[in-house]
Amino acid sequence: MADANLQSFDKRLRRIDRRHRKLARGYVHTIGPDGLITSAPRRRVERRFPIRGLLLVAAGVFVFKGFLYAQLGGATYTQRVDKLAAGTSVEQVGAFMMQADPATLWVAGHLNKVLPK
Numbered sequence: 001m002a003d004a005n006l007q008s009f010d011k012r013l014r015r016i017d018r019r020h021r022k023l024a025r026g027y028v029h030t031i032g033p034d035g036l037i038t039s040a041p042r043r044r045v046e047r048r049f050p051i052r053g054l055l056l057v058a059a060g061v062f063v064f065k066g067f068l069y070a071q072l073g074g075a076t077y078t079q080r081v082d083k084l085a086a087g088t089s090v091e092q093v094g095a096f097m098m099q100a101d102p103a104t105l106w107v108a109g110h111l112n113k114v115l116p117k
Contacts, residue, residue: 061097066107069100070115 019041026042069077077100084095 062103062107065098065100065104066111067115068098069104069108070111074100 022041023039025044027039028042029037029039031037072080081095081098081100084091084098087095
């Protein structure tokens with residue numbers, strides 16, 4: 001008899017711990033039709049596609065390109081990109097990605113103010 005009670009008690013403890021872990025990540029209070037206030041775990045919407053990560057990578061690429069443009073200067077940067085464009089297909093893709101665009105020029109303009117020459 002004690003073993004059955006212990007199993008029931010352990011099952012109840014596992015259920016309480018599971019609910020506690022869910023509520024620790026955030027909860028919402030709801031009022032039922034009988035006026036009872038209950039706490040329910042907040043549903044987390046998980047993105048299937050890591051948009052934030054891609055935006056951070058894109059921002060890093062623009063900052064890197066701006067840094068190179070600011071350090072090398074416009075003529076040297078364009079010369080090196082043109083040299084890449086004359087290479088293999090992989091180098092041509094790299095040249096397309098490394099072209100000086102408005103975002104790169106904007107970042108380079110701001111970095112020129114900060115970086116020593």
